[in-house]
Amino acid sequence: MTERLEDIAIAMTAEGQGILAADESTGTIKKRFDSINTESTEDSRRDYREMLFRSDEAMKNYISGVILFEETLFQKAADGTPLVDLIKAAGAVPGIKVDKGAKLIPGSEVETVTEGLDGLRERLVKYYEAGARFAKWRAVIAITEDTPSWNCVKANTHALARYAALCQEAGIVPIVEPEVLMDGPHSHHSIERCYEVTEWVLKTQFSELYDAGINLEGMVLKPNMVVPGQKSGQKASVEEVAEWTVRCLKNTVPSSVPGIAFLSGGQSDEVATAHLSAMNAMYDMPWRLTYSYGRALQHAALMAWQGKAENVAAAQRAFTHRARMNGLAAQGAWKREMEDAA
Ligand code: 5MM
DSSP states (O other): OOOOOOHHHHTTTTTTTEEEEEOOOHHHHHHHTTTTOOOOOOHHHHHHHHHTTHHHHHHHHEEEEEEEHHHHHHOOOTTTTTTHHHHHHHEEEEEEOOOOEEETTTSSSSSSEEEEOOHHHHHHHHHHHTTTTTEEEEEEOBBBBBBBBBHHHHHHHHHHHHHHHHHHHHOOOEEEEEEEEEEOOOOOOHHHHHHHHHHHHHHHHHHHHHTTHHHHHHHOOOOOOOHHHHHOOOOOEEEEEEEEHHHHEEEEEEETEEEEEEOOOTTHHHHHEEEHHHHHHOOOOSSEEEESSSSHHHHHHHHHTTTGGGHHHHHHHHHHHHHHHHHTTTTTTTOHHHHHHH
16 A cells, blocks of 8 residues: 555654755765765765664664665665665665756856756656655755845746655655755855745745645655854854744745754754754744754764774764754754763
């Protein structure tokens, strides 16, 4: 029997759990491995991801779903077990990144549109057969003095809506990720400007999803938090970020969406946790608010691992700690002292 989209979406945002974004494309995982002087090969990528998926305590208690790159969806662990089976055995939902990356918009040097719609209907059938029950597509919106342009917002949100419709047709829950970047090299990026752009993008996004006939109860939104640009010189407190972000979401996201799972976007591990916890502690919200972190869940584990088999246990402990902290944050129960205690 096909599972209902609504039930998958609820499982993906289960209480005290969140999503592990482990869908780094070949170029991105190479950059991560370069930082620990480890060669990126099919085997080293498998070893690294197998190590994460075999972190039983983290996977069973704090990870509701894992986003995979296509290679990983079809890869087997060293002992021959499909990696997807490790994820399922831990009670988490396997998911797949289906976009083909952000490509420059003709005429622009900074703005991109995410591609990957051609042939997607056929690919989704293959991914479903391989066990994927949700998918992810990431659009990138850059803030500069004169961007984002309407062309960029419109093209990206429209593509996300077309992707979401194809997913739902295939019995796959779409994670809709329109990311407003926080790491651009520009100084015109205050928290106010981030709010304004994120609100505009999300308003447009839900209008596009409506036009495409999306069942909002069978999707998950993956937004950025509302923060000042990293190079803006502005600092915002944890409470300010929580307040701006929740206000933005309340003004844009219908309450029928079951869950919102943030990206970390370059925030440090602890800051990403602190922001999520503050939102859950301070506000009543109609949706489950949780994490779908890549860097903020993996960084400590990657550093502990260093590409060496003898460091696997230490890296799994580092991953488990981060996952537990975020699991608490998803319930508004994280405290700074818990980091020191660990
Ligand atoms: C894990 O990184 C994902 C894939 O990135 P590339 O397509 O660049 O290889 C990325 O989409 C990720 O899922 C989101 O940005 C969230 O990750 P962060 O690190 O921002 O939490």
